Amino acid sequence: MRLLHTSDWHLGQSLHGQDRDYEHACFLRWLLGQLDKRRPDALLIAGDVFDTVNPTVKAQERLYDFIVQAHERLPALTIVMIAGNHDSGSRIELPGPLMRRLRTHALGRVMWLDDGVLDSERLLIGLPGANGEVQAWCLALPFLRPAEVTGAHLGDDYLQGIGQVHGALIAAAEAKRTPDQALIAISHAHMAGGSVSMDSERSLIIGSAEALPASLFGQSISYVALGHLHKPQKVNGETRIRYCGSPIPLSFSEIDYPHQILEVELQGAELLSVEPLLVPRAVGLLRLGPAPLATLLARIAELPEVDLLADALTQPWLEVRVVLDEPQPDLRQQLETALQGKAVRLVRIGAEYAGRQGQDEEDGLALLDLDQLTPQELFSRVWLDNYGTAVDAPTLEDFEQLLQEVHNEEAQP
Known part of the structure; x- marks a missing residue:
């Protein structure tokens, strides 16, 4: 059996206000080509399909056009797609009856029966091989929100609730399988020891909860297709437990x-x-600096000029990081003037002061942009400014719990 594992598409995402639809379109076109070439039995999409719980119409069109085209090219292909923390589980599941006609299974939530038993059946998906017979069972584990794994039957411990879900689903899968059938898990979670991209990955840690242990996936699971972390990596060095990473730099x-x-x-x-299949980068990301303004202006002068015959949508996104000795009120004007006629698209200017470089790096204050701060970091800085002391752990945990409740409300249909 052959599977393709992908995740974290973040359809509808913008980079400092700039639309990424062209890049996503290029990726999905490439992925369709890989389906044609590789002829897999199943495609696993491990969450964060969209960038927000309320994606744009264009982002939704991208997804559903892809599913239709994939089915037209490979009618026997099974697609399993789960919701991530950026997605609305209800929205992911909404077109489920229609997508099942295209052999696509969309799982956004876990559900419990009246007696407090996990509804495992809806989370177990048979994966047929080339002969049409089920060769593996896919255990679909969408991002688990506290409201789904805590409550009257489950208790108030979030991690314990997650453990119960995993244990119940694995037990149900082991009871269903035959000895020659594989168990494949697809999950959107932050596993312990994973390398995080702080600029673009929303924290999944709630209160004092830790990242999830790899021991949740016992040896009966042949492969675990993970989503959430954007850097491709193994978990604890295990080949069978993998993050494939995001298909474009977010x-x-x-x-x-x-x-x-x-x-x-x-x-x-x-x-x-x-085996990794490298995704061609449709649009480059270019970072200049950190360096003094004069150095940056000289480097900008060396950038290639605009090719009037080339597609402007392929021009790289540019971030400029300037080290200043004193405030420069016309900094943006100087940089934009220097960039006129250059084949790049400026999306961000960051400034730091030479006297604070070392301290900034230690304190994490360099290039202070709100869109680079997590909500927790921003709350901590505001607290320090208002009260003159660092926020205490219980208050920060209360804030994180409140933040998670807001995310849960956003995810409701």
Whole structure:
């Protein structure tokens, strides 16, 4: 059996206010080509399909056009898609009856039966092989919000509730499988030890809860297709537990990531190989600096001129990071004047002062832009400004819980 594992598309995302639709269109066109070439039995999309719980019409069109085209090209292809923390689980599931006609299964929430037993059946999806017979069972684990895994039957412990979901679903899958069938998990979660891109990954840690342990996925699981972290990586060095990463760089901190999808080969329940397929970058990201203004102006002068025959949508996004000795009120004007006629698109200017560089790096204050701060960081800075002391841990936990409740409300239909 052959699977393709992808995640974190973030359809509808903007980069400092600039639309990324062209880049997403290029990626989805490339992915359709890989489906034609690789002929997988299943495509796994491990969450954060959209960038927000209320995606634009264009973003939704991108997704559903892709699903239709994928089915037209490979009628036997099974697609399994789960909601991530950026998605609305209800929205992901809404067109479910229609998508099932296209062999696409969209899971956004876990549900419990009246007796407090997990409704496992809806989360277990048979994956047919080339012969049409089920060769693997997919355990679909969308991002688990506190309201879904705590309550009267489950208690108030978030991590304990997550453990109950995993345990119940794995037990149900093991009871259903035959010895020659693989168990494949698809999950959107922050696993312990994962490398995080702070600029573009919303925190999943709630209160004092820790990232999830890899032990949630026992050895009976042949492969775990993870979403959430944008950098491709193994969990605890295990080949079978993988983040494939995002297909395009979602922030300037991801410039050097090897954006990819993963091709997974299994023979029965045995994992044979996991191979990366590198995604071509349709639009480059270019960062100049940090450096003094004079140095940056000289480097800008060396940038290529606009090619009038080239598509402007392919011009790189540019971030300029300036080190200043004193305030420069006309900084933006100087940079924009220098960039006139250059084949780049300026999306961000960051400034830091030479006397604070070392301290800024230690304190995490360099290039202070609101869109680069997590809500927790912003709350902590405002607290310090207002009260003159660092925020205490209980208050920060209360804020994080409130923030999660807001996210949950946003995710409701």
